[in-house]
Amino acid sequence: MTSNIHKISRRFLLASGAVTLAMPAISTRGFAQQTYVCKIAHTEGVGTPITNAFEDWATILNERSEGRIDAQHFPAAQLGGLAEALEGSRIGTIQVTTAGPDSEEAIAPEIAALGGAPGFIYKNEAHVDAVLQGELGRRASDIAREKTGVEFVAYGETGFRHILSKRPVHSLADLSGLKIRVPQLRIWVDFWELLGAAPTPLPYSEQYSALSTGIIDAIDSDVFSIEGFKFFEQATHLTLTGHWFLPKAVRVNAAWLDSLPDDLQALVRDSAVEVFAEQRRVNRALAGDTLEGLRAHGVEVFTLPADELEAMEAATTPLFDEFGSKSPETAEMIAAIRALG
Template sequence: MKKMLSMIIAATFTVGLAAPAAMAADKVMKCGIVTNKDRSLSKGLVEFGKILEKETGGTIKVQVFTDGVLGGDRQTLEGLQMGTIHCTSVSTGPIAAFVPQFDVFDLPFLFKDKATAFKVADGPIGKELLDKLPAVGMIGFNYWENGFRHLTNNKREVKTLEDIKGLKIRTLESKIHVDTWKQLGANPTPMSFSQLYTALEQGVVDGQENPYGNVVSNKFNEVQKYLTTTGHVYNASPFLVSKKFYDGLTDKEKEAVKKAAKEAQTFQRLENDKEDTVSAGTLQARGMKITALNPGEQQKVVAALKPVYDKYSETLGKDLVARMLAAVK
């Protein structure tokens, strides 16, 4: 019990003033996220809180709960709808359970690099999707980033399409992610991120796929031997605020939230770049074997995923998928 209490305390950040000032704050903004406290997305929320408290003169006090203390991605999003959680940053995959069109960001091998992803996320298509969120109880301000996802496993070095077949892979709780890995011959198992380390340790799944930052900060190298730099999905991670909470703010406070979200986006993307720069070396130093798919094998993987594009062109709308494909060129 004491250990559990200490973990919860360690995963909770209160931004800004000391206890007496906290009691004077008009509103408390509770932000939850599944990532480790050292991850760029978690740091982004803390930075958002610092900026917002400064901009509002302390009328809004921000508390950040990391490490999935408030629940997994889906539970956090449901909390935003109910107004029990007030802000988060979540990858587009889980958001698609509420607004299906967000799946267009998770089409495999869609983005060639970050610059392209930023251009699309910060452009008309990104805004079009964010504009759909108020109808489901959330306000989307902009896109932070989780980064490119890579495959890790504890069974074998993955160098070819054939090597993927039969692996039990944990995925996001997202239909398109499950369909992608099924199409490649793996056995996908969607589960909450907060359950992942234990599932890997106990052999419930053979592997998982996540950006470098998550692999490092959660020490997956302790329970995974191999990483293949597939870069199969780029995870934009929208910054979201509960509509119930936002609607209760003054106009001045709403403007402060917008400003803080914009500044925190810049901060978070830079932090994520730092993570990407050092992560591969960190994992290799910890004994993890890192493998790159050669261009020929990557083309085989891409070709094998054509049915996923065909399926989601129908479910998301051919026009949206066509516009996305045009935007990434």
């Protein structure tokens, strides 16, 4: 599975290399070349499409800048969990990370709406693209710059999230009392409480051990992370719900980006758009194969019936008004996202 991802990813990188060769060389004779360190740190699993994309992007930044950017890639929480990565990207101790826009719930709730909040807001991948690759995605980046000190230079994705549990979940009733891990964000807690579950906020990095020890009964996740982090070793029932689509904003510290010469700023922005457009294509192309791989690992895959899925959506619909009440801008953003679906 991982090798297939790398084959597609590497073909893209080799093709991109032709552009690199066509670029004029930058002479450094007669003056010292300034190097801009770019630490890319995130919590995504090794071998997943989004991690491979960051690896490719680091290589492109190093090569096309001719060493003026020193891009260093630290996946799988090597420099800390999501909270540390987000804080680091805001204050500049790391230059790049990725997270769903829902991570800005407390600071900029209107951005959080683009991160899938509060569930069932995205209808399909075409809807996702209409939102994130258009005016709303650009507006979110401007708001992030103003309120959090980061710029969203591109959007990747991990795809729709489903329920992975230690016992079967074949109906809305089966969610009753289910101890499910959620991010440390209020909107996720509210979402699962409305469904009758028992949401348990935990750092991303603690999911595997929490499943193992029984602290939680379930997680919700995309299929690539279930495979990459081997969550299937601790929970073997996957219920396909697609209840939450989690785009991944590629977050660059704005002060660092502004410190770069104009040509390097353009390189960072343009190459990010290029790389993560390919990442989205790969993610969608390989989702089915990854699901089959999970079946081969012994995971029982169950598609929640349409009536049960409709019941889930109906139970959580009040969150649109509740979340929108945070500010007029948040209500406006939710309405604009839903209108595009």
